[in-house]
Amino acid sequence: MDRNINHDYVTKYLRALLPKREGLLREIEEKSAExxxxxxxAEPETEQLLRVLIHISNAKSVLxxxxxxxxxxxxxxxxxxxVTTIExxxxxxxxxxxxxxxxxxKRIKPLFGEASxxxxxxxxxxxxxxLDAxxxxxxxxxPSLLRLLNEGGILVSDNVLYNGMTAMEGIAVRRKVTIIKRLRKYLEEISKNPYLLTTVLPIGDGVAISYKRKEELKNA
Ligand SMILES: C[S@@+](CC[C@H](N)C(=O)[O-])C[C@H]1O[C@@H](n2cnc3c(N)ncnc32)[C@H](O)[C@@H]1O
Incomplete structure (x- = not known):
């Protein structure tokens, strides 16, 4: 599904800059599209962002x-x-x-069950x-994510703009009321949480990146 929240020409341009995936990833992309x-x-630009963040933060383990x-x-x-991953x-x-x-x-550990x-x-x-559930x-x-994230680690939350609806005045689609209200609360919480330094990027379907501060900097 295309959940593009930017002008089509911007998204098209950004996607054209991304390296084309080959082999298995390409196969999965095609199945997902067809x-x-x-x-x-995840949107291609979000997937690329994850790869970049892994290197910038020198992440060795991902949940x-x-x-x-x-x-x-x-x-x-x-x-x-x-990568430990839950489904x-x-x-x-x-x-x-x-x-x-x-x-x-061999570095992927799949876990079956409800994340909560x-x-x-x-x-x-x-x-x-x-976070992509x-x-x-x-x-x-x-609360669990904060406990499981190392100090200096990064929490990446996907689809937080939810087709742009999270940022719209009021709530445009009535059947999405609960989910949109919850996403707004989530964004408020990760934006004001003293342990997190958060920015929301309007790429893909909206991606929040939260850095977990070291204890001594939590009130900075
Ligand atoms: C958008 S898909 C994940 C896509 C994947 N991260 C990727 O980019 O290839 C979301 C998945 O989360 C699973 N999911 C949703 N809520 C969950 C929960 N509470 N616990 C475990 N899995 C959940 C859904 O069944 C679905 O397969």
Missing amino acids: EDTYVSI EIGTGSAYSAISMAMEGCS RYEKNFNISLQNIEKSKI DILPKLSETFDMIF AKGQYLNFL
């Missing part, structure tokens, strides 16, 4: 919430980090297992977290 029933994947087809997990792992929908989980196997990358059950049980901490749940996940 088959309505296939799992949706992903929302594996889908494992497109973003494989893409991030290709940059050299380990609750069996059909998508099975697709992700097939893709992970095809990728031959799994997150509190995780003991390992991570250098980067990519049900948008209405982001705020509920936040």
Whole structure:
């Protein structure tokens, strides 16, 4: 699905600058574009941003919430980090297992289940977290995410502008009221949280990047 929130000509131009994905990633991209029933994947510019952030932050370990087809997990792992990724929908989980196997990358650890059950049980901490699951749940996940993110780490939250609707005056689509209200609360929370330094980028479907401050700088 195209959730482009920018002028089409800007998005087209930015996408033309990105390197074309080859092999498995290209195969997943094509399936996602052609088959309505296939799992949706991160926008190309978001996927590229994840790769850039891994290197800028020197992330060695990533936690992903929302594996889908494992497109973003494989893409991030290709940059050299380990990826632990959570998926609750069996059909998508099975697709992700097939893709992970095809990728031959051993650094990806897929976990099956509801993130709100799994997150509190995780003991390992991570250098980067990519949040790409049900948008209405982001705020509920936040306490666990803060615990699981290392100081100096980065929380990347996808689809926070939700087709632009999060930023619109009022709420344009009534059936999206709850999700939009929750996304707005989430963005307010990560923007004012003393442990986080957050910026929201209007690329893809809106990506929030939050840096977890070191304890001594939390009131800076
Ligand atoms: C947009 S897809 C993920 C796409 C993937 N990150 C990529 O870019 O290739 C979102 C996935 O999150 C899963 N999901 C949503 N809410 C979840 C939750 N609470 N716990 C675990 N998985 C969840 C959905 O089943 C879906 O497969």
